[in-house]
Amino acid sequence: MSDHIAPDAGPASLASLLNPRSVAVIGASERSVWSRSVVQNLGGAGFPGSLHLVNRRGETCHGLPSVRSVAELDLVPDLAVVLTGSSALEGVLEETRAKGIRHLLVFAAGLGEAGAEGVALQERLVASARANGQLILGPNNLGFVNAHERVVAFGQPIPLPLLPGGVGIVSQSGALGIYVLKYMVSRGIGASMCVTVGNEAMISGTDVLEHLVEDPGTRVVALYLEQVGDPERFLRIARRATELGKPIVLYKAGRTEVSARVAAAHTGSLVGDDRVVSAVCAQYGVIRVDTIEDLVTTAGLLDSYGGVPGPRTGFVMASGAMCAVLADRAEQAGLELPVPSPETVAGIRAANLPAHAAIDNPLDVTGHVMDDPQILPAAIAQFLDDPRYDSVVVLGDVPAAESDLPRVEWLSRSILRLRTEHTTPLVPMRFLPADTTPFGRQWQEETGHPHVPDSFERGLAALGRSAWWARRRAELLGCEDPQPVPVALPGAGELSEVEAAALLRAHGVPYVPSEVAGSAEEAARIADRLGFPVAMKVVSPDIAHKTEVGGVLLGIGDEARAKEAYTEIVESVGKALPDARVQGVVVSPMRSGGTELVVGVVRDPQWGPVLAVGFGGVLVEMLRDTAVRLLPVGADDIRGMLAELRGYELLTGFRGRPAVDLDALVDVIAAVARIGSEVDEVEVNPLVVDADRIEALDVLLTLRAPTG
């Protein structure tokens, strides 16, 4: 579905398409909602270029004259907005080609999204456009907005006037684009562009993302995606955005559907498609959000305040309840609330806070502020001077109407003054959601009042993400990208445990000694040599979960029992799975104690090899305490994975237990990752660790089918 921009259209074409100085509407009609919307949107936004209508009958539409055909247009428009239905598109394409029009916006549905016939028609259109150096946005989309250039080529009514700003929007849904724009205006957040990509026949969401990352008018990119078309290119663009310091905020729909689909396979249940998307975002510094509201609030905060230097946040309020509510939210948002320094405490006390008021963070200046309003800005200034804070948050507001001015103005003047006198970011936030009215927007513009994020809940979450992004960006800029380390592996298909163990040992993964017995007597001999007690497990390429079929016996203490165990295992497996090929029974010395980890690599159909690390044991696997990263990973990534496990303390010494050698563990996991990047799937389960031991006790390994 998602081709890139046609190479012959040249890299400048998307930029030109989005910034036309003349627009022709093909299929304009007085009765069409689409036609009226395009004309009214362009006019209402103050489109500075020229607008031309093509109507088969040459009728006046929406008060404007028209010509009867594309050929009759008295200029070659920079952009043709095509309103005709799908059946007429091939003719329109031919007419525009003949006229020399290069850029088309096509609204028609019934193409790539509508069955085989539609797909075939769309393919013909793309082939023709490509051959003739034409570029199509759409079809089946609703258009785009270029707010700075006042181009609103949109097929449904858009809230006007536009609020230009630094947020560039890419949406795989047209309807969503409209809702997001409207919501942004109501929150006082300005857009640079909003591009809906429809069927992505020639221009994909990724193309627009790349354009916006390079666009000087865009400071933040907000993405609504239902799927990522080209993962590799997405990652390349994410890297570029990191270099440029331009945050990408992503809402990716389909969490639940995806999680259901992937719940089937075993290691799959540890990873899950959607968790890979989250892992990719965390690795590449892309901010992932869970709601459209968070998409908009986060992008808006980043547009106005950038990445705040860190999570240590000071709060100055005039209500105890607000302090309580925001403390609940701030910690969940990943913010830290250090107490003020002694100097700050003394400074606030000197500013005349009542003696019974505690000086803490959040700071409640109490109802005393009604008698002495200056206590509030004085306390804010003290917090801004305190090096313990990376940013300071206060209760903000924007007047909805003239009558709100007395209430709002005195504090807003203080905020403006404090912002010029201090370098620490000062963020005024609304307590609860409220629309910013046209009056409020005008007031903000006239006074230069900074953006007021909408509500503690969303604003604090956005502030936390902003701090995360700034730190992650610094990390990514400060270290080299991990490089894949090729590992040469033989053959294809699933390896027996013994073969897989040999492979692991050869590549630096310590593996418990093990040998395969082909008979009860041999089992007893091997067990005697390795030392009792031993564990015995069936060797079969057809059995993934050996325990469930009676293929595993543990704690075998002597030779007689070893012989019996061999027979029991073979019989039990034979009964449970009569068709499974049994290649013997592997004998290993029993290990006890230690902490069990699971380390595996699976191949995500979209993103490629994914490393998962978690604690082992059936119960822990059910609780899903697993960290996930896209390969390749560096040692720092692996260290980060371990640290994000909720059971991490078990590795670093918990209740007097000795700590694990983390460097050695990271090396072993890196070795599994290197092997994993070259195979279909590998799962070391368990990898047992304690103070002086790191040892794999079992492995599943499937080599990749040879390609080419």
Next chain:
Amino acid sequence: MSDHIAPDAGPASLASLLNPRSVAVIGASERSVWSRSVVQNLGGAGFPGSLHLVNRRGETCHGLPSVRSVAELDLVPDLAVVLTGSSALEGVLEETRAKGIRHLLVFAAGLGEAGAEGVALQERLVASARANGQLILGPNNLGFVNAHERVVAFGQPIPLPLLPGGVGIVSQSGALGIYVLKYMVSRGIGASMCVTVGNEAMISGTDVLEHLVEDPGTRVVALYLEQVGDPERFLRIARRATELGKPIVLYKAGRTEVSARVAAAHTGSLVGDDRVVSAVCAQYGVIRVDTIEDLVTTAGLLDSYGGVPGPRTGFVMASGAMCAVLADRAEQAGLELPVPSPETVAGIRAANLPAHAAIDNPLDVTGHVMDDPQILPAAIAQFLDDPRYDSVVVLGDVPAAESDLPRVEWLSRSILRLRTEHTTPLVPMRFLPADTTPFGRQWQEETGHPHVPDSFERGLAALGRSAWWARRRAELLGCEDPQPVPVALPGAGELSEVEAAALLRAHGVPYVPSEVAGSAEEAARIADRLGFPVAMKVVSPDIAHKTEVGGVLLGIGDEARAKEAYTEIVESVGKALPDARVQGVVVSPMRSGGTELVVGVVRDPQWGPVLAVGFGGVLVEMLRDTAVRLLPVGADDIRGMLAELRGYELLTGFRGRPAVDLDALVDVIAAVARIGSEVDEVEVNPLVVDADRIEALDVLLTLRAPTG
């Protein structure tokens, strides 16, 4: 801090206080913001009673005449709003008593919240009021609103006109009360009352809660609490609300502070104060929310739609993106999305949906709706007729202005018609947050359009809570309250493991055989009798975590090793804790296999004995997969606790493992709960379960200090 209503004031007094027909403002002054707010609020709301001002100089205030003293008032007002500062309060109280005024609203700060002097003054005021049959709301509060009676006795400006409705609000914060009222109006949600309780000197939040639960004008109670003053009474009111079918929605501030405070103790870290509040809510059918926005949205939805019959929800939309977004939210909200029945599919197909559109739930009627708008109501009707759905959600809107009417009206008319023709609840929801304007409120009133919850995110969460509440209420009405079963226990202080084990066995908890050895030789003899291998553990009243001090040795295989183990344990403990009293070493047969549970009862300082059940093992405890309930509990409660553990499947048979006898397990947990309700603390850890065994392997038990 939180006394109940003074008994001598009589149960009718709070109701009278909140519904005065005459109000005197004592301390009225042209220059006071408080004074102006009270007068303007009462006037603006259209207070139908009489308003009287007392100003020491008899000046005209806010355009109204005044008298110089309370004595000069020409009637005995039903309510005195007292604006004077704390130092004048004793005098005012005397004047109002002399006049015969029974009800006072006191705003002054500097009392119970402001140090010892303030506390003493507040106590004197309360004692005097109580002695004279007077009742005070406050002090240190901002007042109350009685919307149906148009009484706005509030010390700061309140958004007017009022929007009367069925949501009663209790707030321990005055400022929050204002913000919530304003936010409710902006979401089109009406209030019955809003009472802020300040220092709760005579009227607590619990008193107001009880009043609102009985108030016929209130259909839902929304609570903002920073602490629950009287847990027992709170539970009694919750039971009464369940009987009456009146939902209580609670926002309780201070989650993070509390969780930090309780992270210290061991079993404490399994429970945590705040988790007890959540458990109490879940048990008693109180809806707990995490944000003020959710408090308002949930109360508003319940006010308009009541408890929806169940979680099975149908969705009909005209946008694929909206379907994707809402599917993500709906599952998180606890809603279920069954596919439509074959009849529904056929009915929608017959209503002319394009052939390429999939008929699913959520249903996307596609852009086809622009050509044939009737497809939308037709599809909604089909969903409403489908018995697979407990409710149906559609995209709703309220016009912000006249210009929105063409867009909004056609669907709203269909919604109104469909609601009369079908019994399944039909809930129109906004996609994203937006203020309801005065125009929109008037339109809703005139057309009778039902409430439109604000945004999919909050609205779906509210719908999920509504369905949960309805089901929980049915459960609570359908079963008898669990009754405490007294267990007679001797003595006080911490029991040795051996004593505790005996106590458990006597009350129906199977406990592994164990005997205490006083010497190495005795240990060997006992071990031999019980059968090798054995576990050996130090017996000491001073050691909670025996493993950490080397007080536990496992897998002891013969008599010689048993003797050594005895000595090792005693020496190791002696080195680690030289002052610990060692009473011997307990010897038990080793058990292997099985699943470990932890079952404990701790005494929450506020709520009393709390049962916690979770899976065992250090790692699992770190992951905090624990269920919590207030005692007493019934067998159904315990079954519910097990079912809510994420590892529940391990008990019911997972990957071919045999299932545990759940009835027997519930009996054993009930026995621990019975013991727990009579002791300070008990923790059975581990309780090992498998197909044919339930056996406690260790226990900590502290008897309660004798009272009286």
